[in-house]
Amino acid sequence: MNSLRPAALSAALSAAFPAALPAAPWDALREPAVRDLAWLLFSADLLRAQPPVGMLASAFETADELNATLDWLHALDADPLDLQRDLASARLTRLGRYAECLLGWFLQHGPAARLIAANVPLRRAGLTLGECDFLVQTQTGRRLHWELAVKCYLHAGAGRAQLADYVGPNLQDRFDLKLAHVLDHQLPLSAREEFASLGHAGPWEPQMFIKGWLFYPHGETTDDPAQIDPTHTRGWWAARSSWPAFAADHAQAWRILPRLEWLAPRRHEAGAAEAAGLAFVEAGALSERVAHQNGPTMVAAFHLDDAGRWVERSRGFIVPDDWPQKAQAFARQ
Template identity: 55%
Template sequence: MAARASDRTRFVDRFGDVTVRDLAWLLFAPDLLREGDAALARPFATSAKRDATLAWLASLDAAPQALHDHARNPRFTRLGIYAESLLRYFLAHGPAACLVAANVPLRRHRRTIGECDFLLEAANGARLHWELAVKFYLHIGNLDAPRAARLSDYVGPNLQDRFDLKHARLLTHQLALTSRAEFAVLGFEGPWQAQLFIKGRLFYHGLNGDGVAPAPEIDENHLRGWWLTAFEWREARAGAANEGRAWVVQPRMAWLASRRLDTTAAESLVAESEAIRARLEATVVPTMVAAYARDAAGGWIEESRGFIVPDDWPEQARAFAAAPL
């Protein structure tokens, strides 16, 4: 059941609890990729299942402790593990599908060669194998001579990951796990249809990076953000448009759904904004930030997200994007 990006945002914004919002974001955020080489996972086969899930999320929002107990585990220090725990809770307790197994290891000669993220049974009886990926990449491209974007132009902020390499790994290895002989001997009755569950956000250079056309494999409705060097940040922050905004450094475990601020927290951040901006100007590692602005009702809502990167980061990123890894 497809939905417009604006509808998906509305679905997430109706919930107040942070963990419920993160789960709703996983279910309703646009996919990063187009339907193409891999089939994409669809959490809801029908509008009735979507509506039932929204009602279930609303009841969870009113009493979220069970979800907190499941997903707010101090051992979950990686964003991917946290996202997996949220999706596992939905498949185990939600109204749209039935979880068969999660994190199923495949072994050859006692060596683990892969792990199936989720095996589930859809409402129509189809047996599905979902591989989950939640990715955040910065588009580097060629800043001096713009050209059509390629997947290799999207790099992880710490330059340890690249979208083209992750894409190839997902298609050639992870989605193929349920077709291997090592899976067949585990006894899960099939056949299994492999699908990719891929969410995230892509960040483009400049505060007005929306004008960059994405690589052909990327869904045109994907979530976007921006990135600036520390020098560019110093130049931009002097503008009047920054007045009255609260800036927050986003910890990695808060990279999923947009956040809201209560009045006390927002006023405190506005008061500390100069100190926050000064720290960002001197950043030595790429740092995600969010800008909050007051809405018509007097609350504070997230307006945009972006990365502040060191001044030498773009040169390193272009080299990483071009490397034959």
């Protein structure tokens, strides 16, 4: 049995959510971590399948599992204390580790596939060859090896359609290099001879679980490379000198997004946001806050909806004026 692929997943979601209800499964959820988990499960993949090795993971095999997961998420949203405690005990600082904890929670407690093992190291002669992110068994008995990544890349190629033009904000990561590492190193780990000695009986089907956001220069049109899923989640980026003109009429308020808020679009009850000390500011004040940042800063535009909630309208990076030239040079290395 094949897992739900994007077209089937979209059809199942359309049936689950009538037109009068929110289009995205996370829209009706209040708890940030539960919204992030829903986004991780339901948001579009960044990549198309890359056969024969790079097949795409799906959290669901059937529409029944998908609908059961929606019900489970709403129940978790109503009583998130155990999830909150688990995340707090992990002392999370990295986005990738946060995503691992969320997906691991779903595999341990959710109504679909089950976790066999996580972060399984593979060693030979005392040397670590790599680590398998998740070993998973579906309800139909398929045994899957998932490699998870959550990435935020900015397109720096001035209109080119090459995967190398998608670069990390700190210019230490590039999408083509990341994909090559996943396909050539991470996914084949579970098929190596050394892996059979670890006690996790296979064979394992390797799949990539790659989610995130891709950010494009504001006001420019860019063709996507063939490897990228055209339905992927998008944002924008703008240089500091050009951002104020764009920002002036774009939103009522802005926030700098800390790294652990880079998954689902944010939504804050107005009273809870004030109690938590969240700073919503006008565009001019935000410009002052990012003026002395050494690198790109992710920000989100918010508006107040009719229920008095701050709802994210869009997100993007404000980058130093010399960053685009450095990014293009890094893309061509």
